[in-house]
Amino acid sequence: xxxxxxxxxxxxxxxxxxxxxxxxxxxxxxxxxxxxxxxxxxxxxxxxxxxxxxxxxxxxxxxxxxxxxxxxxxxxxxxxxxxxxxxxxxxxxxxxxxxxxxxxxxxxxxxxxxxxxxxxxxxxxxxxxxxxxxxxxxxxxxxxxxxxxxxxxxxxxxxxxxxxxxxxxxxxxxxxxxxxxxxxxxxxxxxxxxxxxxxxxxxxxxxxxxxxxxxxxxxxxxxxxxxxxxxxxxxxxxxxxxxxxxxxxxxxxxxxxxxxxxxxxxxxxxxxxxxxxxxxxxxxxxxxxxxxxxxxxxxxxxxxxxxxxxxxxxxxxxxxxxxxxxxxxxxxxxxxxxxxxxxxxxxxxxxxxxxxxxxxxxxxxxxxxxxxxxxxxxxxxx
Amino acid sequence: xxxxxxxxxxxxxxxxxxxxxxxxxxxxxxxxxxxxxxxxxxxxxxxxxxxxxxxxxxxxxxxxxxxxxxxxxxxxxxxxxxxxxxxxxxxxxxxxxxxxxxxxxxxxxxxxxxxxxxxxxxxxxxxxxxxxxxxxxxxxxxxxxxxxxxxxxxxxxxxxxxxxxxxxxxxxxxxxxxxxxxxxxxxxxxxxxxxxxxxxxxxxxxxxxxxxxxxxxxxxxxxxxxxxxxxxxxxxxxxxxxxxxxxxxxxxxxxxxxxxxxxxxxxxxxxxxxxxxxxxxxxxxxxxxxxxxxxxxxxxxxxxxxxxxxxxxxxxxxxxxxxxxxxxxxxxxxxxxxxxxxxxxxxxxxxxxxxxxxxxxxxxxxxxxxxxxxxxxxxxxx
Numbered sequence: 162x163x164x165x166x167x168x169x170x171x172x173x174x175x176x177x178x179x180x181x182x183x184x185x186x187x188x189x190x191x192x193x194x195x196x197x198x199x200x201x202x203x204x205x206x207x208x209x210x211x212x213x214x215x216x217x218x219x220x221x222x223x224x225x226x227x228x229x230x231x232x233x234x235x236x237x238x239x240x241x242x243x244x245x246x247x248x249x250x251x252x253x254x255x256x257x258x259x260x261x262x263x264x265x266x267x268x269x270x271x272x273x274x275x276x277x278x279x280x281x282x283x284x285x286x287x288x289x290x291x292x293x294x295x296x297x298x299x300x301x302x303x304x305x306x307x308x309x310x311x312x313x314x315x316x317x318x319x320x321x322x323x324x325x326x327x328x329x330x331x332x333x334x335x336x337x338x339x340x341x342x343x344x345x346x347x348x349x350x351x352x353x354x355x356x357x358x359x360x361x362x363x364x365x366x367x368x369x370x371x372x373x374x375x376x377x378x379x380x381x382x383x384x385x386x387x388x389x390x391x392x393x394x395x396x397x398x399x400x401x402x403x404x405x406x407x408x409x410x411x412x413x414x415x416x417x418x419x420x421x422x423x424x425x426x427x428x429x430x431x432x433x434x435x436x437x438x439x440x441x442x443x444x445x446x447x448x449x450x451x452x453x454x455x456x457x458x459x460x461x462x463x464x465x466x467x468x469x470x471x472x473x474x475x476x477x478x479x480x481x482x483x484x485x486x487x488x489x490x491x492x493x494x495x496x497x498x499x500x501x502x503x504x505x506x507x508x509x510x511x512x513x514x515x516x517x518x519x520x521x522x523x524x525x526x527x528x529x530x531x532x533x534x535x536x537x538x539x540x541x542x543x
Numbered sequence: 544x545x546x547x548x549x550x551x552x553x554x555x556x557x558x559x560x561x562x563x564x565x566x567x568x569x570x571x572x573x574x575x576x577x578x579x580x581x582x583x584x585x586x587x588x589x590x591x592x593x594x595x596x597x598x599x600x601x602x603x604x605x606x607x608x609x610x611x612x613x614x615x616x617x618x619x620x621x622x623x624x625x626x627x628x629x630x631x632x633x634x635x636x637x638x639x640x641x642x643x644x645x646x647x648x649x650x651x652x653x654x655x656x657x658x659x660x661x662x663x664x665x666x667x668x669x670x671x672x673x674x675x676x677x678x679x680x681x682x683x684x685x686x687x688x689x690x691x692x693x694x695x696x697x698x699x700x701x702x703x704x705x706x707x708x709x710x711x712x713x714x715x716x717x718x719x720x721x722x723x724x725x726x727x728x729x730x731x732x733x734x735x736x737x738x739x740x741x742x743x744x745x746x747x748x749x750x751x752x753x754x755x756x757x758x759x760x761x762x763x764x765x766x767x768x769x770x771x772x773x774x775x776x777x778x779x780x781x782x783x784x785x786x787x788x789x790x791x792x793x794x795x796x797x798x799x800x801x802x803x804x805x806x807x808x809x810x811x812x813x814x815x816x817x818x819x820x821x822x823x824x825x826x827x828x829x830x831x832x833x834x835x836x837x838x839x840x841x842x843x844x845x846x847x848x849x850x851x852x853x854x855x856x857x858x859x860x861x862x863x864x865x866x867x868x869x870x871x872x873x874x875x876x877x878x879x880x881x882x883x884x885x886x887x888x889x890x891x892x893x894x895x896x897x898x899x900x901x902x903x904x905x906x907x908x909x910x911x912x913x914x915x916x917x918x919x920x921x922x923x924x925x
Contacts, residue, residue: 311681
C-alpha cells in the first residue's frame with residue numbers, strides 16, 4: 162500500500178495523542194554536531210548535546226513572557242520570531258542532571274525529556290554522555306532483570322513496593338542462593354531512583370560480566386515512611402521496616418543467602434543517614450555498609466549523632482570485627498554533605514573505627530552515586 | 544532527640560531538592576469532602592477528587608497570564624490574590640485520564656501528579672476512584688511481579704526492553720510452564736503503558752486469586768519500530784520483530800508453553816492494528832486474538848485492509864478453526880475507532896469469520912482498556 166502520512170493519520174484517528182504537537186519531532190536544524198540527548202522522549206530532537214558537552218534546550222511558547230532553564234544554574238532562554246525559546250548551556254559535567262523549565266515563573270518538566278521522581282516530583286532529567294560512561298552502556302553481555310514487587314509491610318501496616326535487581330543466571334541456576342545489597346535513595350526520591358537514575362542493572366550486568374563483582378541481588382526499597390523529617394523517630398521507623406518487614410520478605414521470596422556476611426546496606430544522602438542508623442543499630446545484620454554523600458547533619462542532628470557515637474564507642478570492637486567494609490564516599494568538596502562527612506570521619510578516627518574513604522568529584526549528584534556503586538559493588542561478598 | 548524542622552533541614556542540607564517548593568504539600572484547605580487523588584506524587588494535596596467525582600486542580604503561578612486545564616475538555620483556571628490558579632471540573636468518568644496544564648500557551652505536566660508516557664511525552668495522569676474499581680485494588684492476595692527485561696532484537700538490530708508480568712507462584716513452581724499473552728499499547732505510548740496505566744499486574748493478581756483467570760505470563764513489548772506511520776511496512780516490521788525476535792526470546796528465557804493453544808495476542812488502538820496484522824498473517828501462531836478500540840483506519844488504510852480481507856477470505860476455515868477467541872472490544876459509540884470497528888465487523892460477518900464483540904462505555908481511553916483486560920483474560924487458556 163501507499164505510505165500513509167503520519168500526521169494525517171494522527172489527525173484523523175489518534176486525535177487523543179495530541180500531545181505530539183507539543184514536542185518537536187522534526188529533524189534537527191542546528192548547525193554543528195549536536196545530537197539529541199539519550200534522555201529525550203522517543204523521537205524528540207531537543208535537548209541536544211554538543212561535542213563539548215553543552216546542552217541546547219528548546220521549547221515553543223509564543224505566548225510566554227519569560228522562559229528559563231534551571232539546571233543547577235539558571236539560564237534565561239531567548240525567543241525567536243516563531244515563538245521558540247532556546248538556550249545553550251555552559252559545558253556540563255558527566256552523566257545525569259535533574260532540570261526544570263521555568264515558564265512565566267512556574268517550574269515544570271520539559272515535555273521533550275523523560276521524567277524521574279526526584280525533588281519530590283516528576284522532574285526532567287538530561288543525560289550528558291562522556292568518555293567514561295561505558296560502565297553503564299547497554300553491552301552484549303548477559304543481562305539480569307529489574308523486578309517490581311509489592312509486599313505488605315507488617316511494620317507500617319500498608320502495601321508498599323520495592324525494585325529488585327536479579328543477576329544474569331538467577332532464573333536458571335535454581336539451586337543457587339545469592340548475597341543481597343539493600344541500597345537506598347535520597348530525599349525527594351523513591352524506590353525508582355536506583356533503577357532509573359542509578360542505572361543499577363547496567364552497572365551490575367557489566368561488572369558481573371567482567372567478573373569484577375559477585376552475582377548479587379540488589380533490593381531498592383522505598384525509603385519514605387509516614388513520619389516526616391530526618392529525626393530519630395523516622396530513622397527508627399525505617400530501620401524497623403527494613404529489619405522486621407522487608408528483609409524477612411526478601412529472604413522468604415527470593416533465593417537470598419541469609420547471614421550477615423552476605424548482606425550489605427548502602428544509601429545516598431538521606432539513604433546514607435538511614436544506613437548509618439540502621440547499620441550501627443543492627444551491627445550483627447550487615448557485614449558491609451556504604452554511606453554515599455552523607456554524614457549526620459550538623460548542628461541539626463547533633464543530639465542524635467552524639468547518641469550514635471556513644472553507641473559506636475561502646476561497640477568499637479564489634480563494629481571493627483563485624484564490618485568487612487565501612488565505606489564512606491563523597492562527591493568532592495562541592496558535595497553539600499562534605500562538612501558533615503568530615504565530622505563523621507574525625508569521630509571514627511577518634512574512636513579507632515575502621516573505614517574506607519573514597520572521593521569522586523561531581524557534588525551531591527547521581528553521576529557521583531553511579532560511580533559509588535561501580536566502586537562499592539566489587540568490594541562486596543568476595 | 545528533638546523533632547527537627549523538616550523545612551529547615553531541607554533548606555540547610557537538601558538544597559538540591561528545591562522542587563518541593565513547587566508542589567503544595569500543605570494540608571488541604573478546601574471545604575467539603577474532597578481528597579487528594581491516588582495519582583498525586585507523594586504528599587501532594589492537589590489535585591483532589593470530590594465525592595461526586597469532580598476534580599479540583601491547583602497550581603501556584605503568580606506571574607502567568609493564563610492557565611488552563613486540558614482534560615479532554617479545556618477549562619480556564621482562575622487566579623486568586625496569592626497567585627494560585629484553581630478550577631473544579633465537571634463530574635469525571637471512572638479511572639485514569641491523561642491531562643495537561645497549559646501555562647501561557649504551553650502544555651506541560653502538572654508537577655503535583657505522577658507522569659505516564661502517553662501522547663508521545665511524559666504526560667500527567669489522574670485516577671478517578673469509582674464504585675467498581677475494586678478489580679484493580681491492591682488486595683491481600685498473592686502478588687506476581689512486573690519484570691523489566693532487556694534483549695537484543697535480531698530483527699531491528701538494537702537493544703530493546705519489554706515488561707513482563709509473572710504470576711504468583713512463578714518463582715516457586717519451578718517445573719511449571721505457563722501460557723503467554725502478548726499485549727500491545729497504543730500510539731504515543733510504549734512498553735510501560737500496560738504495566739502502569741493498564742494496572743495489568745493488579746488485574747491479573749485479583750483474577751487469578753478469584754480463580755477467574757489461568758496463571759499466565761503477560762509480555763508487554765515496545766510496539767514502536769523505527770519506521771514511522773501505520774503503513775504496511777511498519778506493521779510488517781513489528782510482526783517480524785514479534786515472531787522472529789521477541790517470542791523466541793521469551794520462550795527461551797521464561798518458562799512459557801510454546802504451542803499456539805497457549806499463546807494469545809491483544810492490543811489497543813495502534814496495538815489493535817498490530818494484532819490484526821500480525822495475528823492474521825500468522826494464524827498458526829496464536830489461538831486467541833484481542834482487538835481493543837481498533838479497526839483498519841478508513842479510508843486511509845483501505846488498500847491494506849482490502850489485502851487483509853483477501854487473505855482472510857482465503858483462510859476463513861483455518862481462522863475459524865485455529866482461533867478459540869477473536870475478541871473485538873469497543874469503548875462505546877464515543878470511541879474514535881467506532882466506525883472503523885463496525886466496518887471490520889461487517890466484513891467479518893460477510894466472510895463468516897467467527898468473533899466475539901464486546902462494548903464498554905468510556906471511549907478511546909485506559910478505563911475501557913483495563914476493563915477489556917478484565918474481561919478478555921478469563922477467556923484465555925481455559
